[in-house]
Amino acid sequence: xxxxxxxxxxxxxxxxxxxxxxxxxxxxxxxxxxxxxxxxxxxxxxxxxxxxxxxxxxxxxxxxxxxxxxxxxxxxxxxxxxxxxxxxxxxxxxxxxxxxxxxxxxxxxxxxxxxxxxxxxxxxxxxxxxxxxxxxxxxxxxxxxxxxxxxxxxxxxxxxxxxxxxxxxxxxxxxxxxxxxxxxxxxxxxxxxxxxxxxxxxxxxxxxxxxxxxxxxxxxxxxxxxxxxxxxxxxxxxxxxxxxxxxxxxxxxx
Numbered sequence: 001x002x003x004x005x006x007x008x009x010x011x012x013x014x015x016x017x018x019x020x021x022x023x024x025x026x027x028x029x030x031x032x033x034x035x036x037x038x039x040x041x042x043x044x045x046x047x048x049x050x051x052x053x054x055x056x057x058x059x060x061x062x063x064x065x066x067x068x069x070x071x072x073x074x075x076x077x078x079x080x081x082x083x084x085x086x087x088x089x090x091x092x093x094x095x096x097x098x099x100x101x102x103x104x105x106x107x108x109x110x111x112x113x114x115x116x117x118x119x120x121x122x123x124x125x126x127x128x129x130x131x132x133x134x135x136x137x138x139x140x141x142x143x144x145x146x147x148x149x150x151x152x153x154x155x156x157x158x159x160x161x162x163x164x165x166x167x168x169x170x171x172x173x174x175x176x177x178x179x180x181x182x183x184x185x186x187x188x189x190x191x192x193x194x195x196x197x198x199x200x201x202x203x204x205x206x207x208x209x210x211x212x213x214x215x216x217x218x219x220x221x222x223x224x225x226x227x228x229x230x231x232x233x234x235x236x237x238x239x240x241x242x243x244x245x246x247x248x249x250x251x252x253x254x
Contacts, residue, residue: 004033011048011194012187013041023061024054026105028071031079038086048194048201050090051186052109053097056119056179062104065243072231073224080105081224084137087112088216091202093193097186098122099179101161108137110172111146112216114205117186118164119179124172127159131243132235132251134226138219146171 005016015037017024041047054060063080073080087094087109096110099119107124110116126143128135135143135156144152147170155162164176177185193201230236235254242249 017054025061025064027067035082051095058100059102060106108139111142118173119182122164123161125161132239
């Protein structure tokens with residue numbers, strides 16, 4: 001069975017992370033599949049809303065480290081950057097249902113969603129610094145905007161998880177529900193949106209994001225350049241080696 005399931009019904013395209021045995025860690029092929037699903041949805045009149053969802057126990061552990069090291073992003077046309085540009089520029093309503101761990105891009109993609117519903121077991125984290133890297137998905141811009149600088153610094157510099165109620169408090173999620181209900185509630189909201197005039201949805205979203213998209217894309221480009229450089233530097237090499245060797249990294253000399 002595919003690691004990414006794409007199902008379109010009644011105006012809703014549901015993109016399901018379906019690699020639960022690997023905690024829905026995302027490979028380059030999965031990024032490519034999600035990017036393609038978003039791209040085709042833009043001009044498909046039968047798609048009015050897109051919804052990301054995972055399993056009730058896990059949304060995503062972030063990048064698959066092994067796959068990431070074997071196939072690091074090779075420029076802005078790589079699958080991961082196609083996906084990030086896709087969520088940043090998607091003109092129709094974009095929703096997410098999140099339960100369990102949401103690590104790295106599992107959290108940062110949510111800043112591009114219009115509505116997010118979280119299970120009360122959701123745990124959000126952006127541990128880029130802990131991997132010797134820097135933020136991605138324009139999170140260096142969007143996280144301070146939403147959380148405020150000091151909370152953003154706590155989330156991005158420490159990289160420690162924050163739970164569903166904290167995410168609700170700062171506005172990252174719209175509602176916290178039991179994990180077994182999150183996907184269904186998000187689907188219900190998606191159905192409400194799909195019944196509304198698409199032109200009004202698109203124009204309202206455009207107006208709310210007016211002037212922001214260009215800055216988001218520029219930030220993604222700057223982050224991507226830094227991310228690629230830092231990936232080749234000693235801190236990241238030590239972090240990834242320690243991860244593969246199941247030990248604590250030693251950054252004392254870096």
